Amino acid sequence: MQRRVYLDNNATTMVDPKVKDLMDPYFCDHYGNPNSLHKFGTEIHPVISDAFNKLYEGINARNEDDIIITSCATESNNWVLKGVYFDKIYTGEKNHIITTEVEHPAVGATCKFLESLGVEVTYLPINKDGTISASQVQAAITPQTALVSIMWANNETGLIFPIEEIGEICRQADVLFHTDAVQAIGKIPVDVVRANVDFLSFSAHKFHGPKGIGALYIRSGVPLTPLLHGGEHMRGRRSGTLNVPYIVGMGEAMALAQEYLDYENQVVMRLRNKLEDALLDIEDVFVIGNRLQRVPNTTLISVRGIEGEAMLWDLNKAGIAASTGSACASEDLEANPVMVAIGADKELAHTAIRLSLSRFNTEEEIDYTIEVFRKAIQRLRSISSSYGA
Ligand code: C6P
Numbered sequence: 001m002q003r004r005v006y007l008d009n010n011a012t013t014m015v016d017p018k019v020k021d022l023m024d025p026y027f028c029d030h031y032g033n034p035n036s037l038h039k040f041g042t043e044i045h046p047v048i049s050d051a052f053n054k055l056y057e058g059i060n061a062r063n064e065d066d067i068i069i070t071s072c073a074t075e076s077n078n079w080v081l082k083g084v085y086f087d088k089i090y091t092g093e094k095n096h097i098i099t100t101e102v103e104h105p106a107v108g109a110t111c112k113f114l115e116s117l118g119v120e121v122t123y124l125p126i127n128k129d130g131t132i133s134a135s136q137v138q139a140a141i142t143p144q145t146a147l148v149s150i151m152w153a154n155n156e157t158g159l160i161f162p163i164e165e166i167g168e169i170c171r172q173a174d175v176l177f178h179t180d181a182v183q184a185i186g187k188i189p190v191d192v193v194r195a196n197v198d199f200l201s202f203s204a205h206k207f208h209g210p211k212g213i214g215a216l217y218i219r220s221g222v223p224l225t226p227l228l229h230g231g232e233h234m235r236g237r238r239s240g241t242l243n244v245p246y247i248v249g250m251g252e253a254m255a256l257a258q259e260y261l262d263y264e265n266q267v268v269m270r271l272r273n274k275l276e277d278a279l280l281d282i283e284d285v286f287v288i289g290n291r292l293q294r295v296p297n298t299t300l301i302s303v304r305g306i307e308g309e310a311m312l313w314d315l316n317k318a319g320i321a322a323s324t325g326s327a328c329a330s331e332d333l334e335a336n337p338v339m340v341a342i343g344a345d346k347e348l349a350h351t352a353i354r355l356s357l358s359r360f361n362t363e364e365e366i367d368y369t370i371e372v373f374r375k376a377i378q379r380l381r382s383i384s385s386s387y388g389a
Contacts, residue, residue: 009358
C-alpha cells in the first residue's frame with residue numbers, strides 16, 4: 001500500500017479515535033431529541049451538559065450559556081457579522097466594521113456582502129511581518145464603528161495576531177470585538193476573558209473533532225440577532241434540533257485539545273521546526289513569518305522557481321498531503337493572497353506551499369517528507385525554465 005503522510009491539518013484533521021468512540025452510542029442507542037419530555041430525550045441532558053462544560057472550560061468562558069452550537073465556523077462568522085448588522089447598522093446606530101485583508105472568506109466575503117448593503121468596511125493591511133498591530137486597529141476606530149473582526153491566527157501562515165491588545169482597545173472604545181479562533185484552538189491557549197472578546201468562532205474539525213459542527217462564544221449579556229429562527233433551541237439564539245453525537249464529539253475534542261496543548265507546543269513544534277530547518281538548508285527556500293509568532297504546527301514555505309501546484313503534485317505522488325494555502329482557494333491558480341499582502345513578488349507568491357502538522361504526525365513521517373521534498377526540488381528545478389536561467 002502506498003505511504004500516506006497527512007500535512008494539511010489546517011484544512012481539516014483526523015477525528016481522534018477517542019472522540020469517535022465517545023460519539024458512537026448517540027447514533028443508534030441514545031438517539032433521543034433532548035427537547036423531548038420522555039426518557040429518550042431527558043437521558044441526553046447530562047451528556048449535553050458535560051459536553052458544554054468541556055467547551056466552555058476550553059476557552060475559559062464563564063458558563064455554558066455563553067456557547068452556542070453552530071454547524072461550523074463559517075456559520076459562526078456569518079452570524080456575528082450579520083447579527084451585528086441587524087443590531088447596530090440596520091437600525092441606523094452605526095455604520096462601520098473593521099477587519100483585515102487576510103481573513104478567511106467566511107469573514108472576508110461576508111464583509112463584501114455587507115458592503116453591498118451600504119456598510120463601510122475597513123480592511124486593515126498586514127505589515128511585512130504578516131501581522132497587524134493593535135495601533136492600526138486603534139487608528140481605524142471611529143464613532144461609527146460597530147464591530148472589529150480579526151482572526152486569532154492566520155490559516156495560511158499560522159501567524160498569531162495580538163488579540164489581547166486588540167481586545168483591550170475595543171473594550172476601552174466600547175466597540176464589539178469578534179475573533180475567528182479556528183486556527184488557534186488546540187494550538188495555543190485561548191482565553192476569552194483575558195482577550196476581552198465579545199464573540200469567538202471555532203470549528204470542531206480543526207482540532208480532531210467531527211466536521212459539520214462548530215460554535216460561537218457570545219459574552220454574557222451581549223445581544224445578537226439570531227441567524228436561524230425556529231423552534232427556540234439554545235434559548236432562542238440558534239434554532240434547530242441539537243446534533244447530539246457531534247456535540248459530544250466536539251466537547252471531547254476540546255478536552256483532548258487542552259490535554260495535548262503542551263505536546264503541541266513541544267513535540268509538534270519540534271517536528272515542524274525540524275522540517276522547516278531542513279527545507280531552509282536548500283538554496284532559495286523561504287519560510288514566511290517569524291517562528292516565534294506562529295502557531296506550533298504551521299509552515300508556509302516558498303521555493304523559488306517552482307510553482308506551488310507542481311510541488312504539490314510531486315508530494316501527492318509520494319503520498320504526502322499539503323496545500324498551496326487555504327483549502328477553499330485550492331482550485332484557483334492565483335498567487336497566494338497572504339504572500340502578496342506581505343509584499344512577496346508575484347513569482348514567489350505562486351510558489352507557496354502550506355505544511356500543517358498535528359499530534360498524529362511522527363518523526364519518521366517528517367524524515368520521509370524532507371527526503372521527498374529535496375528530491376522534488378531538485379527534479380522540478382532541473383526542468384524549470386525560470387530557475388537559474
Ligand atoms: N480553513 C483552510 O484550508 P469551516 O469550513 O466553516 O469549518 O471553517 C472555515 C474557516 C474559518 N476561519 C478560518 C481561519 C479557517 O481556517 C477556516 C477553514 C480551511 O485554511 C479550509 S478553507
